[in-house]
Amino acid sequence: MGVDSIQTYGLYKVAQCASGSHVIATVDLPKDSTIVSCPLELVITQSQSQKAVLRTLGINEKLEVNKDWSERQWISTYLSLHSIAWQENESAIGQKDLLHLEYLQTLPNPEKLRTPLHYSQSELELFKGTNLYGATLDRQRDWKQEWGQCREFISQANPRWGELFTWEKYLTSATYLSSRAFPSTLLSPNPSLVSSPSTQPILIPGVDALNHARGHPVSWLVTFPDDKGSTDGSPPPIISLVIHSSGVRGQELFNNYGPKPNSELILGYGFSIAHNPDDTIVLKIGGIGGNKWEIGRNAQGVDGLWKEILSNFCQPSQEGPTYEDVLDASGTLQEMV
Structure with missing residues (x-):
């Protein structure tokens, strides 16, 4: 398997290849090691994405606009605007609000995405007779409807950008979200993967690079260095991933996405597990x-x-x-x- 690129980040390195990214330990790691951390201010949320999209398009944030958009629409539009701004050599427009270009450059290229919406028609036909086939068609219909709403809105603010906001761009951004999202419950002082009716999807740059291993012991830690709320000289609040098994230099490091059936793994992440106990x-x-x-x-x-x-x-x-x-x-x- 050929390796396209390798990026090193302290305790680990990320190797990009045709099958995706792999996080490899660069040193021996004891149990309960904190592998990766991300400042909370860099976490991508619906609220942050909505504000950035409106400001980038020059729309007054106080206007009651598009309150019926889903979290996926706001976050996917926010991600897509990065490539549009830089494609048009208008990076200065997005420097203040489009903050995640370097993060997006670490993600797989669109041609390497492996979820069913990226399958050829003949590949998709192989899933006929399973619930995954219908679920893929439903998702494609829903996402295309969302994309149309977003594109119309962008076109009203900037016709040229509306032309560049293609289905392929929205599909790529929405796939990044579906394959890398964490529940917003992780951002509480007592992080949890248990969703509630108010839970929203979020993206945590860097932390989302690890692949899945079923039953792998991990935990989440949110640190607020200054409980009194002072920001003078205090480090920012961060969210960290801790692995509770030891790691050997050169060994891949894993996260645990939770118990999921293969249909969900294929639809959302683009892979399956042989003899999956949760299938x-x-x-x-x-x-x-x-x-x-x-x-x-x-x-x-x-x-x-x-x-x-x-x-x-x-x-x-x-x-x-x-x-x-x-x-x-x-x-x-x-x-x-």
Whole structure:
């Protein structure tokens, strides 16, 4: 496997090759080592992206504009404007607000992205008969609709930039977000990967370079050096990734993306895991309730599916299923399997 480029950052180096980036230890690392840190002020969020987009386009931030845009639209537009500004040799316009050009230059080129929206039609056809095929078409439709809204908005402010804001640019930026996003819950004093209804996707430059290893022991640490809020001479708040296993010089270092089925890994990240213990299939029982059920290995998550099948054999007047109902439903489930 050929290596296209190598960049060194203290404890590790990032090797870029056809299969993506690999973070390699440059020294032996003991357990509980802090591998990489990022100042919170450089984290890419919806709020930061929205302000930067509006200022770059010369639009008054106080106007009530595009409040219905998704986090993906704001962040993807923000990322895309970097290449447009520099493509037009108007870097001075973005120097104040487009702060992540060096970060974007570390990411894989568009032709190296491997998520299904980058597949050829013949490659995508191979997924017919799986839930991933429909999910890919749904994502493509949704993202193209988002891109159209963003492009129209940019064109109103700067027609030339609207022409340069192509589907390929938006797709590349949205793919960076889908494959590298972390939940905004990591930014709290007690970082957590557990999402809530208010959780938003964020990008953490540098920290997102590590590949995935299932079950790899890692933790997150947010440090506020000055709890009193003073900024005079104090280092900025930072977010850090700590690995709890030792590392050997020349060995790849990993993060843990959490338990994900292969369909999610392929759709969002562009890779899969052989014999993935967290893999699932999505089943829809025609003619019953129209619900979709995600079933994992060893029948994890099958309860809802079973109740739906069983309910089809029960009479409305019954208080509960009879023994015969259970036998009939069991036979039907066995035949389906």
